[in-house]
Amino acid sequence: MAENTSFITLEESLARKLYLDWRRRNAVEIVTRAARLGNAGEWSAAKRAVKELSFAATIEANFGFIEQTSLKSYLLGESFFTEGRVKDTLLARGDEPIPLGVTLAASTMLAGLEQSIRRVQEQAMLVLDEAEAEETQAAEEAAGGMVVLKAVIVGLASKLNTAVVSGGAAIDTAANLSTSRLASFGALSQAQQNGQGRFQISEVLDRRTCAVCRRMHGKIFSVAPALAQTEEALLTSNPMELASSNPWPSTSRQGITDLTSMTDEELTGKGWNKPPFHSGCRGILVPVGDVGASSIISFVPLATGLTGAEAAAAEIASATS
Ligand SMILES: [Zn+2]
Numbered sequence: 001m002a003e004n005t006s007f008i009t010l011e012e013s014l015a016r017k018l019y020l021d022w023r024r025r026n027a028v029e030i031v032t033r034a035a036r037l038g039n040a041g042e043w044s045a046a047k048r049a050v051k052e053l054s055f056a057a058t059i060e061a062n063f064g065f066i067e068q069t070s071l072k073s074y075l076l077g078e079s080f081f082t083e084g085r086v087k088d089t090l091l092a093r094g095d096e097p098i099p100l101g102v103t104l105a106a107s108t109m110l111a112g113l114e115q116s117i118r119r120v121q122e123q124a125m126l127v128l129d130e131a132e133a134e135e136t137q138a139a140e141e142a143a144g145g146m147v148v149l150k151a152v153i154v155g156l157a158s159k160l161n162t163a164v165v166s167g168g169a170a171i172d173t174a175a176n177l178s179t180s181r182l183a184s185f186g187a188l189s190q191a192q193q194n195g196q197g198r199f200q201i202s203e204v205l206d207r208r209t210c211a212v213c214r215r216m217h218g219k220i221f222s223v224a225p226a227l228a229q230t231e232e233a234l235l236t237s238n239p240m241e242l243a244s245s246n247p248w249p250s251t252s253r254q255g256i257t258d259l260t261s262m263t264d265e266e267l268t269g270k271g272w273n274k275p276p277f278h279s280g281c282r283g284i285l286v287p288v289g290d291v292g293a294s295s296i297i298s299f300v301p302l303a304t305g306l307t308g309a310e311a312a313a314a315e316i317a318s319a320t321s
Helices: 002-039 043-050 056-061 063-079 105-143 156-194 211-216 223-235 239-245 253-261 264-270 308-320
Strands: 198-202 220-222 284-287
Touching: 002 043, 002 056, 002 063, 002 105, 002 156, 002 284, 043 105, 056 063, 056 105, 063 105, 063 156, 105 156, 105 223, 156 198, 156 223, 156 284, 198 223, 211 253, 220 223, 220 264
Parallel strands: none
Antiparallel strands: 198 220, 198 284
16 A cells, blocks of 8 residues: 555645644734733734634745645656656656646645635634623623622633634645545546556555445546546636535445445546545555455445444455455
């Protein structure tokens, strides 16, 4: 699984760099300021402060690094179809210009993150609303002579910090989806150029592997439709639009049952023919035959009475026995 590992390393180093940069450049200062203003009872100023939470400066400062990682992800994907040799890939040999989907990856990532930051702001706003309500209530009780205590907002900074940590999850998602799509894009471009009409999906099989990916491991699909879909996804500048036109496969029991019975044509129609199958997906595309037949799980309907985790453990055990 060396190939999956290098893809995961790329994605994690991108996510970590962006997250640390965002904390240093933006998040920590704003959380500190909003907490100080809140503790001083200046609630509207505190709320104005959390509106300043933004990924924009981080993306701008790291544009070159994101472009580099995008290029590496694409090259890595191509190398899955050149027996792991990067120097033999189309791009490294100068046989193709840098594709638009790669060039635009940093801007697409920024568009996605700008939507996510609004949810982070809303969560921080909720923390401030609750703290303000608590303070008002304490002040009223004090005025009524019930309690003579200055309202102390316990742990406001730590609550704000927790709300803001969800920004880290947004960065993880954006980094994963971007690198995963670019690796698939590279793999498909190289496969097409090689004249290989089909590819196989290779997943990491461990206890974290979801029911969707366990079913997709080893499956074989056509290159042409997958290449067109991946290219389109990379050129979609509005990630919300993408989320509504290409929903992820459902991991509910019913969703998994349906997925198991779908034909390859149906899966292709839904866009569920190549990774990513969700954010955080570790699947990659490899030449047909690279996935050992013994590691492919043959699925029987999920046994009743098992929890999702128990069913997963049973499936993995049968795959690795
Ligand atoms: Zn999965």
